[in-house]
Structure formats: C-alpha cells, structure tokens
Ligand SMILES: Nc1ncnc2c1ncn2[C@@H]1O[C@H](COP(=O)(O)OP(=O)(O)OP(=O)(O)O)[C@@H](O)[C@H]1O
C-alpha cells in the first residue's frame with residue numbers, strides 16, 4: 009500500500025524537570041499537506057518539533073518516516089532524512105553574512121576550496137523564485153528580524169529538505185510578507201513538500217493549513233480539517249473558553265505631554281542615509297500611540313534612540329518635561345520609562361538567569377530588592393511569584409526555572425509583566441504580543457488599555473495590522489525613517505494604512 | 520543515585536576527580552617511558568608529598584610549606600574564576616601576580632614599609648595594572664587575552680628591573696626580608712607553632728580562604744555580583760537594564776587583578792622564596808591559577824580544594840627519585856596533571872550526555888519489550 013503519511017510521530021512523551029512538555033502526543037503529517045500545530049504558550053509545540061528535528065530525545069514514542077521507524081539522534085540525522093526547521097528563535101551566526109549562514113555546514117567545495125559562486129547562484133535563484141528578498145552579503149547582526157527569518161527559510165530550501173517545520177515563522181513578518189509566505193508555503197506543498205506550521209494566528213491557519221492539531225498543556229486535544237471548522241472553534245479548542253478578539257475600550261482622554269520628541273535623527277549602521285530622519289512627535293497621558301510601518305523603516309532605531317540603546321545624531325527627547333536626550337539608560341528607566349524590547353533574547357532576558365532574577369532585571373537595585381549591597385532573596389522570590397501568578401507565566405519550576413528553559417511565549421509574558429509592573433509614565437512596547445497565544449494577547453491588550461486608563465502614556469510599535477487598527481488611539485506611520493502620516497484608527501481603513509506604509513501616500517505631519 | 524548523578528555540582532566533582540586520576544596515570548606512563556624501574560615509586564612519592572617523611576614533625580613542617588604556596592595559587596585561581604564568571608578570560612593574572620610580587624617586595628626591601636601597607640599597595644597596583652586590560656577591552660574592544668599576554672611580559676621585565684635595586688650583590692636573588700625589614704613580614708600569629716615552627720606559615724593562608732568565601736558571597740549574594748554576572752552572560756541585556764557594562768568590565772578586571780596581585784604579596788612577604796631578577800619566563804603561578812579554577816569547577820570553594828591539590832602534587836614532585844630522572848621531571852609530572860585539569864568541563868559534558876544516551880537506550884528497550892509483549 010502506498011504510504012499516506014510522510015511523518016508519523018506516535019505516542020511521543022517528553023519530560024522536563026517539573027513538567028511533561030509532551031504527554032503521549034500523536035501527530036501524523038500527510039504527504040504534500042500543510043499541517044498546523046496550535047496551542048497556548050507552553051503547550052509543547054516547539055518541544056514536539058524539536059523532537060522531530062533531533063534536538064530532544066523523547067522518553068517514549070516512535071517516529072516513522074514513510075512508514076518506516078527512524079531514530080533521529082541529532083539535527084544531522086534530521087537533515088539526512090530531509091527534515092528542515094526554522095526555529096522560533098533563529099539560530100544564525102551573528103557575525104557571518106547571510107550567504108555564509110545559508111551554506112553553513114553544506115558548503116560547496118572543490119578539493120576543500122569554497123565554491124561560493126555556485127552557492128550564491130543557487131541562493132539567488134531560490135530567493136528570486138520564492139520572493140524571499142535578502143542581501144547575501146549583509147551581516148546578520150545588521151539586518152532586520154524579518155530578513156533573518158527569510159535567511160532561515162532559504163537555509164532550509166537550500167538543503168532541499170522535503171519536510172519543512174516552521175516554528176512561528178509569521179510572528180516576525182509584516183502582513184505583506186505573511187501573505188507572500190502563505191503563497192510560498194502553498195507552492196511548496198504543491199511541489200510535494202510536507203509542511204508543519206506553528207502559528208498563534210488563527211486566520212493564517214484557516215487560510216493555508218489543510219489540517220490542524222491542537223495541544224493544550226502538553227496533551228493532545230485533537231486534529232481537525234480546517235475546511236470543516238472555524239477560527240472561533242479552534243480557539244475554544246485551544247484555550248478551553250471563548251476568546252474575545254476585539255479590544256474593548258472607552259474613548260481616550262489625552263492629558264499632559266509625557267514624551268516629546270523633536271527632530272530626532274539616528275544614523276544608520278548599514279547605509280549612509282539616516283535610519284531615523286528628523287522625526288518629531290508627542291505622546292500624552294491617557295493615550296496609546298502606535299508607530300506602524302513595514303519592518304525596517306526605522307522603527308527599531310527610533311526605539312533605540314528613545315530608550316538610549318543608541319545615541320542620537322540630532323534632535324532632543326523630553327520625558328515628563330525633563331530633557332533626556334543624553335541621559336544614560338538607567339536614568340530613563342528610573343525617570344519613568346519602561347521598554348518591552350523587540351528582541352527578547354538579545355535585550356529582554358539574561359537567558360542563563362532564573363525567571364525570578366529576570367523579573368527584577370530593571371529593579372534589582374531598589375531598596376526592596378537590595379539592602380546594603382546584598383540582594384534580598386526573599387523579597388525577590390515573593391515579587392516574582394506575584395508576577396508569575398498575575399500574568400500566568402507558565403514554566404516547569406516556577407521562579408527558579410532558567411529563562412532558557414521557558415517557552416517563547418512565556419518568556420515574552422515574563423518581560424511584559426516586568427515592564428508593566430514597573431508602573432511607568434511611558435511604556436514603550438515593541439511588538440509586545442509577538443509569539444503570544446490568543447488568550448495571552450487578549451490579556452496583554454487589556455493591560456495596555458488599563459495603563460492608558462490609569463493616565464499613563466503608551467507608545468506601541470507594531471507590525472501587526474490587527475493590533476495597529478485595534479489597540480491605539482492614534483497611529484503614526486513610518487516610512488524610510490520618517491513619519492509620513494497620522495491616522496485615526498476609528499476613521500481609517502487597512503487599505504489606507506497600507507498605502508501610507510508602502511510610501512504611496514504621505515502627509516505633512518504636525519502633532 | 521541517578522538523581523545524584525544528574526546533580527550539576529556532583530558531576531563537576533566526578534569530572535575533577537577523573538581528571539586527577541587520568542593525569543596521574545599519564546604522568547606514570549611518561550615516567551615509565553623514561554625509566555621504567557622507578558616509575559611506580561616516583562608516582563607514589565608525588566601523591567605522598569609530605570607523607571614522604573616518617574617523622575610527624577617533618578611531615579607537619581612540609582605540609583606547612585605546601586600550604587604556603589597554596590595561598591598564592593588560590594588567589595590566582597580566584598582571580599581567573601572571578602573574571603570568567605563575568606565572561607572574561609583573564610590570562611593576565613600571571614602578570615598581575617608578578618606586579619603584586621614586585622610591588623610588595625620593593626615596598627618591603629627598599630621602603631621598609633609595614634606588611635599591611637605592602638599588601639595594600641600590591642593590591643592597588645594589581646588593580647591598576649589589570650585596569651589597563653579592562654579599559655582596552657571596554658573602550659577599544661581589544662581582546663583581553665591578547666593584551667593580557669603582552670602585559671604579562673611587560674610586568675616580568677619591569678619587575679626584574681625594579682627588583683634589581685634590592686637584590687643580593689652576588690646573586691640574582693632579592694634580599695631576604697627577614698634580615699632587611701622584619702616588620703614587612705606577614706605575621707604568623709602562632710600559626711607557625713602548629714606546623715612545627717614553620718615560620719613561613721602566616722595568616723596569609725587563612726586570609727586566602729576568607730577571601731575565597733568573600734568572592735563566593737560577592738558573586739552569589741550581592742547586587743554587584745548580580746550585575747557582573749548579567750554582564751558576563753548577556754551584555755546587551757545588561758546594557759538594556761541600564762547597567763554600566765563598560766564600567767563593569769573594567770571593575771571586574773580590577774578586582775581580578777587585585778586578587779592575583781595579593782597572591783604575589785602573600786608568597787613573597789612570607790620570605791619563603793626570593794625573586795630571581797634574571798628570570799626570563801613569566802612565573803607559572805598565574806597560569807596554574809587557570810587550571811585550579813577549572814579543576815575547582817569555577818567555584819570559589821572548589822578552588823580552595825583544587826589549589827591545594829595542585830600545590831600538593833607540585834611539592835610532591837620534589838621527592839621523585841633524582842638518581843633515575845632528571846631534575847625537571849617533577850615539573851613535568853605536575854604540569855601534565857595540571858594540563859589535564861583543563862579538561863574538567865569537557866569530561867563533565869561527556870558524563871552528562873552519556874547519561875542521557877543510556878537513559879534513552881533504556882527507554883527504547885522498554886518500548887521494544889512492550890511492543891513485543893503486545894504482539895504475543
Ligand atoms: N530545554 C528545556 N528545559 C526545561 N523545560 C523546557 C525546555 N524547553 C521547554 N521546556 C518547558 O516545556 C514546556 C513546553 O515548551 P514549548 O517551548 O514546547 O512550548 P510552546 O508550545 O512552543 O510555547 P510557545 O507558544 O510559547 O512557544 C514549557 O513549559 C517549557 O517551560
């Protein structure tokens with residue numbers, strides 16, 4: 009009989025200290041299908057995929073490829089079996105170029121000499137074919153998260169893998185890029201490749217996946233045909249209750265100016281042009297202002313300049329009436345600014361610290377946590393436990409879990425808890441809900457609105473169109489380092505927003 | 520038992536012990552190769568060290584000698600360990616040790632300062648010397664290993680030059696502090712009596728142990744330790760959290776340098792050794808500190824034990840039968856063992872991955888058995 013399944017994972021169990029990440033899970037991937045994997049943060053999706061990719065060994069269960077049992081001891085085995093994976097947190101060498109990263113480990117050579125020309129041609133062809141635009145000679149550390157993502161996808165395609173695992177690939181892409189990726193995935197499936205696709209975005213799953221398997225807290229809940237279900241039903245299956253997708257909020261009552269940015273200019277690392285060019289805007293108490301735009305149009309640098317991670321090359325910043333243009337990061341932080349960073353692994357967490365130590369990363373020096381130079385461990389523990397409880401941060405061992413051993417979404421929740429609980433005058437939130445499940449997103453959005461209603465100023469930077477339309481009171485659109493439009497989310501449409509984001513439309517903005 | 524095996528500290532201990540055994544075995548092989556007849560007895564001598572003597576009094580005295588040299592080694596290993604926890608590899612500890620030796624000797628022999636002052640000045644000098652590495656690293660991104668190695672040589676020749684002013688007229692060795700400036704000697708406070716009147720045994724030894732505990736507390740219980748380790752683990756996150764990462768790098772190296780320099784002061788201010796102004800290689804103490812730090816599992820308490828062990832076999836090397844081997848043999852044996860100590864973390868990794876594999880095999884077997892059972 010012709011084998012129907014490309015991959016079967018049968019009764020997989022994987023335990024970590026304090027938690028059963030996968031509890032007797034069975035997943036069958038048909039040939040040429042796109043199979044979505046859905047579940048709350050910490051449900052065990054990444055773990056299951058890592059088992060398939062040979063990064064973890066399951067305690068129980070078998071894996072079959074084309075009906076034959078296989079043992080995948082490490083990613084090399086996986087590669088030989090044609091299994092490729094794009095990880096939730098990329099595994100790229102920061103100081104290598106895009107091209108070098110793509111060919112890493114499978115460098116074409118003649119008698120030991122690199123044949124980069126060949127590789128370049130193949131990479132460029134793939135990039136052309138699938139519309140995955142990358143600059144092959146740029147260093148990873150200099151490019152946007154979106155381009156890093158594309159590099160990861162190219163890496164997989166370059167290896168001619170036929171089973172492709174995408175662990176939350178769309179979390180970091182722009183809406184346009186997501187649409188493109190959906191097309192790419194469909195093409196790949198049509199070519200006979202089988203795809204496993206993790207996403208928290210139900211619309212995407214409904215759009216591309218043939219079937220969807222749902223996990224909850226490590227357990228298998230069920231597999232459904234997307235044709236015969238709805239997004240609501242899926243989310244109910246996932247969290248066990250109905251989720252409200254719409255953000256409920258009263259009209260805003262803007263007060264005093266909290267953040268006043270005048271003529272901010274930030275130099276670009278890669279190019280001669282300024283990454284942020286002469287940008288001015290204000291954020292007031294009691295309002296949520298959203299910086300929208302396609303990734304790579306200067307939002308990252310704007311936030312770096314604002315939070316002090318990069319120096320300004322021109323302009324001034326005032327926070328609560330005080331000039332902080334040249335203030336060190338700590339002074340900005342104690343002066344009332346919180347920052348949920350774009351890259352949680354680079355900036356947001358010390359991965360080899362425990363969850364509780366990460367919870368006090370911005371406050372460890374306060375008298376509550378330090379007395380005469382000594383850490384007050386009891387207070388730190390109590391504080392961390394409160395945040396964990398309040399924000400439902402799930403992990404194997406609670407406050408003493410290593411941050412590294414937490415699921416991506418729960419790492420994000422920990423950062424959000426820490427930054428919001430600081431009770432800042434200004435909350436700078438960059439892609440705060442990236443990688444969160446629908447239930448968690450609902451909660452975080454409520455928290456942002458609550459901050460606003462408590463008279464705080466919120467500056468949200470988002471690539472997510474739904475979030476841009478739903479959460480803020482005012483939208484500023486960035487294009488090529490400049491603010492090109494100010495929109496009222498209640499009056500505008502996604503189409504109009506898209507025009508501004510693409511640079512097809514621009515106004516003089518005075519705020 | 521399984522649980523114990525999975526324990527991190529326990530794995531380190533096992534790995535360290537394994538390194539020691541393998542090191543001793545390799546040393547034995549080398550001896551066997553050079554002259555088979557004396558190999559076994561020589562290795563036994565190395566392990567026995569002061570137990571070589573049959574009289575209890577002599578044993579005590581020689582145990583004292585081992586301890587005298589353990590103190591500086593411990594300081595060097597703390598120096599390396601401290602920097603390592605902050606993500607820096609302070610190979611410059613060797614040079615900072617030399618600076619501490621030279622400054623303390625000069626203060627004693629030329630300036631006749633009180634011992635406490637000598638120690639303090641050595642401490643400060645070591646900190647300043649290491650600050651050069653720190654500033655280069657923090658502000659110009661110069662690799663600390665490169666600048667550390669260069670500064671090691673500068674320290675050595677600088678020390679030789681300065682100490683030539685206070686050397687014996689007819690030999691390359693510095694004067695004895697005992698004769699020149701007794702108030703510069705670190706006091707014994709009766710400790711010498713415990714070791715059969717070994718006057719070299721001073722409060723430097725308990726001081727070194729206290730400092731090890733201070734470092735342990737500093738790293739694990741204080742705000743400074745929290746900041747420094749965060750910087751070492753993820754300097755971007757440290758910056759994001761408003762920590763002064765540049766200052767932290769410099770501060771770390773200064774503390775590290777001060778520790779190594781204290782080591783030099785501890786040894787030379789006991790008058791156990793004289794500095795040879797004609798030496799042309801950087802003293803190995805700082806480098807041995809690297810081995811001791813790793814053998815001790817990068818833990819200050821582990822360092823106390825590993826420093827003692829390394830010094831124990833180094834001293835023991837002196838009792839190798841010199842009619843059968845050349846006089847360098849003791850150094851050779853101890854350096855083989857010290858070299859092996861560097862493999863602790865490699866071995867630890869091997870142990871833990873081994874454990875995982877065997878567990879996996881057992882799980883597979885259980886499944887296979889289960890399936891077989893099902894078929895029947
Ligand atoms: N290396 C590890 N060591 C210990 N525990 C781990 C490790 N990796 C994951 N876990 C735990 O296993 C559980 C499942 O994690 P996993 O990363 O698979 O979740 P996920 O479904 O991918 O969630 P998310 O949507 O947040 O990415 C989590 O509770 C996590 O704390």
Ligand SMILES: [Mg+2]
Nearest residue numbers: 054096415416
């Ligand atoms: Mg995940």
